[in-house]
Amino acid sequence: QSVLTQSPSASGTPGQRVTISCSGSSSNIGSNTVNWYQQLPGTAPKLLIYSNNQRPSGVPDRFSGSKSGTSASLAISGLQSEDEADYYCAAWYDSLNGPVFGGGTRLTVL
Amino acid sequence: EVQLVESGGGLVKPGGSLRLSCAASGFTFSSYSMNWVRQAPGKGLEWVSSISSSSSYIYYADSVKGRFTISRDNAKNSLYLQMNSLRAEDTAVYYCARGGGDYVSATFDYWGQGTLVTVSS
Numbered sequence: 001q002s003v004l005t006q007s008p009s010a011s012g013t014p015g016q017r018v019t020i021s022c023s024g025s026s027s028n029i030g031s032n033t034v035n036w037y038q039q040l041p042g043t044a045p046k047l048l049i050y051s052n053n054q055r056p057s058g059v060p061d062r063f064s065g066s067k068s069g070t071s072a073s074l075a076i077s078g079l080q081s082e083d084e085a086d087y088y089c090a091a092w093y094d095s096l097n098g099p100v101f102g103g104g105t106r107l108t109v110l
Numbered sequence: 111e112v113q114l115v116e117s118g119g120g121l122v123k124p125g126g127s128l129r130l131s132c133a134a135s136g137f138t139f140s141s142y143s144m145n146w147v148r149q150a151p152g153k154g155l156e157w158v159s160s161i162s163s164s165s166s167y168i169y170y171a172d173s174v175k176g177r178f179t180i181s182r183d184n185a186k187n188s189l190y191l192q193m194n195s196l197r198a199e200d201t202a203v204y205y206c207a208r209g210g211g212d213y214v215s216a217t218f219d220y221w222g223q224g225t226l227v228t229v230s231s
Contacts, residue, residue: 056219096171098160
């Protein structure tokens, strides 16, 4: 059981907007920034969003992040087939004195 | 171009030891924290250990504390993970990941391709 809770799966059709959520507590998301990682099948993870809502260079603006209280969300607009991947949230966990990941959400593009 | 290349994985018996290495290039290694993150077959990501840029701060997940040791050699642009008393549940792909700055955080902005560690008799 992960400290950060994500729905195991999500799906959408091409062009649609989908949202992936990540729920935590006051000791992690509530007091620290959230990052999101994308892992395409058979590849290493890639930083997608950092500091709640910042995109690294090269990440399309179709991807956006937000945080409110002890929860965070990743939104993907204009869904494309190449967005089919596993998505993980992560945040520093004060009680652990280390970072924690969510369990991951597998996004399927129908 | 930032590159992280892990090596040292393989098959080891329970109770055995293994040392992973990560060779870094394309950036000023001594200015960034570094991390190990693992992924068991078919499972999610699990943070293993982190080390600050000057090795002043070191952190471990509870699951590996006392068995694994992270270290770095800034002169050689290399990160290491010494793994002792290995268990079946340590079987995973181990990724080397660069931190977002000189301090340790949950930001991993570049990742290696990973090296597979299999613990089995």
